[in-house]
Every structure is written in C-alpha cells, then in structure tokens.
Amino acid sequence: MAGPQLPPSAVDVDYGTIGWGASRTMSDFEAGMWRLETAEPRLRSTIAAVDVLDTTPEWKRLVAAHEWALGVIPRFRMRVVDPPFGLGKPVWSVDPEFDLDYHLRRIRLPSPATFDDALDFCRTVVDRPFDRARPPWEALLVEGLDDGRAIYLLKTHHSITDGMGGMQLVTLLHSRRREPTPDKPTALPPPPEHLTGFDALREQVVERVLTLPSSVAGAGRAGVSLASRVARDPGAALGFAESLLRLAAPPACPPSPLMRARGLGRRFGTLETTVDELRAAAKSVGGSLNDAYLAALLGGFRLYHERLDSPIERLPIGMPISLRDASDPMGGNRFGVARFAAPVGVADPADRIRRVRELVLEARDEPAADVLSMAAPALSRLPVAAVARWYLAQTALIDLQASNVAGITVPVYMAGARIDRMFPFAPAPGCGVMATLVSHTGVCCIGVTIDTAAVTSPDLFLECLSEGLDEVLRLGRKRKGAR
Known part of the structure; x- marks a missing residue:
C-alpha cells in the first residue's frame, strides 16, 4: 500500500478546509x-x-x-x-x-x-x-x-x-x-466554543447512543470476517498471536548498567551529515540510510561505554514504525514501536550495519506492530496512576529510541527567512536517549534528547555519538576513494 505523501504548500494551493488534525476526539x-x-x-x-x-x-x-x-x-x-x-x-x-x-x-x-x-x-x-x-x-x-x-x-x-x-x-x-505572497488562499478561523468537561462527556454519550446500532453491526461483521480469515489461514492467526507475544515481552537483553536511572533533566544535542554521505555509507555494505543511522548511534553508545570502562555487547532499543498509508487523514498519531536487542558491541561499522538491517527488517514485518493502539482502549479504563507506573516500568527497559522521518526536499521559507536546518527533538518518556533524524533539503538533521539521569556525562556522550557517525561515514568515503 502506498505510503503518505507530503502535500504542496497551502500558500500555493487552495485546500479549502484542510483535514489536518480534523478529529474532534482523541484516540x-x-x-x-x-x-x-x-x-x-x-x-x-x-x-x-x-x-x-x-x-x-x-x-x-x-x-x-x-x-x-x-x-x-x-x-x-x-x-x-x-x-x-x-x-x-x-x-x-x-x-x-x-x-x-x-x-x-x-x-x-x-x-x-x-x-x-x-x-x-x-x-x-x-x-x-x-x-x-x-x-x-x-x-x-x-x-x-x-x-x-x-x-x-x-x-x-x-x-x-x-x-x-x-x-x-x-x-x-x-x-x-x-x-511575500499577499494573495495566498485564506480561511476564516472557527468560532470559539465554551465547552466544559461535562459537555464533552455528553457529546460522546449522545454519539455512542446514536452510533450503537451501526457499531454493534460493524463489530459483528468484523467478528465474522475475523473468524473467516482464521478458518482460511490459521497460520496467519497463529503468526499474529506469536508476534503479539514477542512485542509484549521485555527486550531480549537488560538495560545498560550505566543508564539505569531516569529523571526529568534533559540535554539537547545535534548531529548532521548529508543524505548522500549517509546513503553512500549504507549502500557500501548493502544497507539502507536508516540502517546506517542506527549503526552510527550504536557506535556512539559503544564508545561511551568503553570510555567509562563498562563495555556491553547488546543494548535494548525501541524503533517507532509509521503505520500511516495514503488513505489516513493528515495529522494525528499512527505509529507503533518495535523493540529489540541491538549489537552495540560490534566494533566493525560494516558488520554492525548488516546486523542492524536484519533486525530492522524483522521488526518491520511484525504483524502486531500496532500493539500500542490495540492495548490503548483497555488501558484507558484503568486508573491513570497505575497505567503510568506500568508504562514507565516498560519504557525504562529501553536505553535508546531512534526515529527517522522523511522531510522536505526543496528550500522553504518562513516570513522571508530560509530554513537551513530542521532539528527534531522527540520526547524521551522513560527511555534514556531519544534520537530523531529528519532529512531536510539534502541534510540529515539529527536531534538527540538525553535524560541526564541516565547519561551522567552528556558532553562525552555527544562526542562519542559524533565519532560513531564518523566511523560509519568513512565506509562510504573508502568506497568512493577506491573507484
């Protein structure tokens, strides 16, 4: 199924009412x-x-x-x-x-x-x-x-x-x-609302009553369809159940002994390289840009642990996986998270990229990748404090989350100023480090959010990440020099 495409600018195209973030109610x-x-x-x-x-x-x-x-x-x-x-x-x-x-x-x-x-x-x-x-x-x-x-x-x-x-x-x-574009398409702002919490509840109760017959019928059809699919292909149903168990299980390795603490303190850091350089490094050993990016981060973690005399072989990491396709509305949230034990102890960056690629391909093929959204309705009915404790205990098992988002390929401007770099900083809710890559006009802009309770030497850590990126990029330079 085709993935979502980035739209043209609303400065140039009259969308009328754009459907970005159009849902009235949160999922x-x-x-x-x-x-x-x-x-x-x-x-x-x-x-x-x-x-x-x-x-x-x-x-x-x-x-x-x-x-x-x-x-x-x-x-x-x-x-x-x-x-x-x-x-x-x-x-x-x-x-x-x-x-x-x-x-x-x-x-x-x-x-x-x-x-x-x-x-x-x-x-x-x-x-x-x-x-x-x-x-x-x-x-x-x-x-x-x-x-x-x-x-x-x-x-x-x-x-x-x-x-x-x-x-x-x-x-x-x-x-x-x-x-400036003085004649760009415009839209009137929506009228203000004086909605209370009880009004919001009343809205949802009324909607639930009005849609109950169709919801029951839809659930019945879904049940029949599911039973039919299981009867036709019991192997697929078993595969889904096994995938669900794998994703719900703790990572296959313990967290780093250096990074067990979690706190509120944060430190931001940035890395950058060109898309062509990172892709060339990946291509030199049969990997993708994302494989090389993850391998570079792991190289930084390896160096950090070695410099602090605490080397490790594997690191528990999480990788957000976009579940969007072309039919999904713009905005909102549509992603799952894969967790696996990454080969942080592999010193050879080429071998590290190859091994990362195997793990990433397995993670992307998980049938139950949407386990977070599937579990959310049941979790929403439990006390918030209890769910928060459980969720923090789960995310604290992850030392690194790494995300990669395709960005804008053409120059863009804000009130006359050109945007030369776009560094993303995603939250680190319970994990030690969150790294996010956005490709912007040919540049890989990497934003790193560090939990300073987990990473107690952030300056050293950022230096190590930079060295880890350099050792991966040298693969592409060697191949180019050998031609």
Missing part, C-alpha cells in the same frame, strides 16, 4: 499520552522542532504568517477538554480566550550568542510543561546569534501529532519563496 492512544504525564512527569510527551534560519525574519510578517496558519489549521486554536473522572476521551475545542501573543514570543540572547547557546535556551522552554487550559503549543523566535542567523522553536504536545504528521504540517505551512 485512546493519544488520550494516554495526554493523561499519563499528570500522574508521572517523566512521561511528558513534548515534541520540538528547532529550525535554523539564514536570517532574522521580520517580526510583523512572522506574526501575520501565524495568524494565516491558524485559519488554515484550526487545531492550533483548540484546547483540550477532558471529561470528568476520566469518563470518555479528551475533546479538542476552540479556545474562547485564544491569545496568539501567549503562544508566539521572541527573545534576543545576550551577545556573544552561539547556536549552542540558543539550543540550550530552547531546551529550557521545552522542559516547561504546557498550560493545560490552553492549546498545547508554543513558538519562539530566538534572535541575537553572532553569525546573523536566527532560531525558530515550535513546541507541541505529542497528542496533536506524530513525526510524520508534523512533517505534513510544516510542509503545508512553509512557503517555497522568500518574497
């Missing part, structure tokens, strides 16, 4: 991300994008661009209304007191200011929890960098969207030209 999975952090702050699910701009955009134009975007994507005017006592699911409702000045701000760093200074300031902003009475997003323009560049930070809650949905969003909103 059970999204509701879990929204609620669990209230019981366990270490499960906070904040996504951030740190864009490096080639110049400082004109402020009034940037504000106007956000006002336009709020008409195109109404979700960003909406707050979350949670039914009382956890009955029902959270609902997206237009904030009657929406204030763009609260969500979009600017700051000038004291001179001299470098990219690292700006990145560390962005981390402090991302660390702060959202005001849950307002729409869960913030944007910040950071000015004053010595080289004349600027930083744009977009911070959103994971319940709004996953990485692929986020890329659909920015592709829709960013212009393909530096000059």
Whole structure:
C-alpha cells in the first residue's frame, strides 16, 4: 500500500478546509499520552522542532504568517477538554480566550550568542510543561546569534501529532519563496466554543447512543470476517498471536548498567551529515540510510561505554514504525514501536550495519506492530496512576529510541527567512536517549534528547555519538576513494 505523501504548500494551493488534525476526539492512544504525564512527569510527551534560519525574519510578517496558519489549521486554536473522572476521551475545542501573543514570543540572547547557546535556551522552554487550559503549543523566535542567523522553536504536545504528521504540517505551512505572497488562499478561523468537561462527556454519550446500532453491526461483521480469515489461514492467526507475544515481552537483553536511572533533566544535542554521505555509507555494505543511522548511534553508545570502562555487547532499543498509508487523514498519531536487542558491541561499522538491517527488517514485518493502539482502549479504563507506573516500568527497559522521518526536499521559507536546518527533538518518556533524524533539503538533521539521569556525562556522550557517525561515514568515503 502506498505510503503518505507530503502535500504542496497551502500558500500555493487552495485546500479549502484542510483535514489536518480534523478529529474532534482523541484516540485512546493519544488520550494516554495526554493523561499519563499528570500522574508521572517523566512521561511528558513534548515534541520540538528547532529550525535554523539564514536570517532574522521580520517580526510583523512572522506574526501575520501565524495568524494565516491558524485559519488554515484550526487545531492550533483548540484546547483540550477532558471529561470528568476520566469518563470518555479528551475533546479538542476552540479556545474562547485564544491569545496568539501567549503562544508566539521572541527573545534576543545576550551577545556573544552561539547556536549552542540558543539550543540550550530552547531546551529550557521545552522542559516547561504546557498550560493545560490552553492549546498545547508554543513558538519562539530566538534572535541575537553572532553569525546573523536566527532560531525558530515550535513546541507541541505529542497528542496533536506524530513525526510524520508534523512533517505534513510544516510542509503545508512553509512557503517555497522568500518574497511575500499577499494573495495566498485564506480561511476564516472557527468560532470559539465554551465547552466544559461535562459537555464533552455528553457529546460522546449522545454519539455512542446514536452510533450503537451501526457499531454493534460493524463489530459483528468484523467478528465474522475475523473468524473467516482464521478458518482460511490459521497460520496467519497463529503468526499474529506469536508476534503479539514477542512485542509484549521485555527486550531480549537488560538495560545498560550505566543508564539505569531516569529523571526529568534533559540535554539537547545535534548531529548532521548529508543524505548522500549517509546513503553512500549504507549502500557500501548493502544497507539502507536508516540502517546506517542506527549503526552510527550504536557506535556512539559503544564508545561511551568503553570510555567509562563498562563495555556491553547488546543494548535494548525501541524503533517507532509509521503505520500511516495514503488513505489516513493528515495529522494525528499512527505509529507503533518495535523493540529489540541491538549489537552495540560490534566494533566493525560494516558488520554492525548488516546486523542492524536484519533486525530492522524483522521488526518491520511484525504483524502486531500496532500493539500500542490495540492495548490503548483497555488501558484507558484503568486508573491513570497505575497505567503510568506500568508504562514507565516498560519504557525504562529501553536505553535508546531512534526515529527517522522523511522531510522536505526543496528550500522553504518562513516570513522571508530560509530554513537551513530542521532539528527534531522527540520526547524521551522513560527511555534514556531519544534520537530523531529528519532529512531536510539534502541534510540529515539529527536531534538527540538525553535524560541526564541516565547519561551522567552528556558532553562525552555527544562526542562519542559524533565519532560513531564518523566511523560509519568513512565506509562510504573508502568506497568512493577506491573507484
């Protein structure tokens, strides 16, 4: 089935009412991300994008661009209304007191200011929890960098969207030209709503009553269809059950003894290389770009453990897997997570890529990859505190989560400033390190979120990650030099 495609810019195409984030009610999975952090702050699910701009955009134009975007994507005017006592699911409702000045701000760093200074300031902003009475997003323009560049930070809650949905969003909103587009398609903002938690519950009860006959009929048809498929192909049903057991089981190796602690402290780091370089390294040994990326991260973990005199052979890692296809609506969350024991102790980067490739292909073929979404309805009926404790215990078994999201291939602009880099920072809810790669105009932008309770020497760790990337890239350079 064809995968989702990134859309053209809404600056150039009149979409009318864009369906990005159109669902009124959160899924059970999204509701879990929204609620669990209230019981366990270490499960906070904040996504951030740190864009490096080639110049400082004109402020009034940037504000106007956000006002336009709020008409195109109404979700960003909406707050979350949670039914009382956890009955029902959270609902997206237009904030009657929406204030763009609260969500979009600017700051000038004291001179001299470098990219690292700006990145560390962005981390402090991302660390702060959202005001849950307002729409869960913030944007910040950071000015004053010595080289004349600027930083744009977009911070959103994971319940709004996953990485692929986020890329659909920015592709829709960013212009393909530096000059203003005064006649771009526009849309009126939605009217404000004064929705209470009891109103949200009433909505869902009424909807449940009205749709009950069709739901029962649909469940019956699904049951008959499932029974028919099992009768036709009992091997597939057995394979699904075995896959479910594998994904529900703990990872096949214990966590690193150096990284057992989990806390609230975070450190951001970045790595970058070109798409061509990383792909050439992967191709030199028969792997994919994603295989080389994972092998580079594992090389960094190996070096870090060796430098601290605590070498390990395997590392438990998680890998988000997009479950989207072309028929899925834009926005929202559609992903699963595979877990496996990665060959961190393999010193040869070529061998490491090959072994990673075998594990990744097995993980992507798991029939029960959507186990999180399947379990979410049952988990949503349990006490939030109990689920949060259980979930943290599961995610704490993972030392690294690594995600790879296809990004924008053409130059894009924000209020006249070109976006030269787009560094993603996904949450690390219980895992020691979360690394995310976004390909942006031919550059692999890698954002690393570090739990500083797990990684107690973050400067050394980032140095090791850089060395791990270099040893993988040398594979492609050797092949090129041998021609």
